[in-house]
Amino acid sequence: MRLNIFSCMTIALAAMNIGATTLALRSEEAMQHPALQAGSTIHDSSNVQTGAPHEGAAATREYVLKPWRSLRAHLHNKIIHIPIGFALSGFFLSLIALRWREVEPAVRWLVLVAAIGSLCAYLTGSNQAALLEGGSKDWVIQLHQKLGIATALVLWVWTVTCWVRRLNRWSFLIGGIAVTLLTFTGFFGGVIAHG
């Protein structure tokens, strides 16, 4: 009886060993499978679409750049640099304009481009948000969306106050509000994208 239990354990261990070896060999075979080799379909830039890095075997493979595809993926994450960059530059320059009024035309153009950029940010953001619906960050997306809309509206009001002479006296105050909203919007956008 004792011998039988010992034999059973030995056989079970041997079976496990054979099983593990077979699995290891199979995965090694799989690594050399043509489907995982360079030029195969897995060798594309689909990680650009999902944002998720390929794991395991694919992670060690050389990245193939598909410029047009990369350009279109995550459009919102690219576009938002326009309102952020132009609005911050516009506000910085409007500080300088308090002393040197000759830079005011530059402020007007910077703020206009920021406002147009915010419209594009709204459109691309709404599009991307639809892909993330139903996740645990839903409330952050909702908040970011509301702040984004508010930012875009205030950027347009800032533009009007910059371009309409009799409203010029309000432009610095409205610019300050726009930049503050932009900062919060950007912060929550970063939370959605990076946690």
Ligand code: HEM
């Ligand atoms: C002026 C308006 C907006 C600004 C400045 C803005 C800014 C940002 C920023 C800075 C990020 C992080 C990007 C990164 O780290 O790569 C982001 C992400 C995001 N924003 Fe916006 N946003 C705006 C409007 C909107 C709107 C209206 C929506 C609609 C819901 C939206 C939806 C999203 C989504 C879903 C992400 C995550 C994208 C991803 O990584 O997959 N945004 N936004």
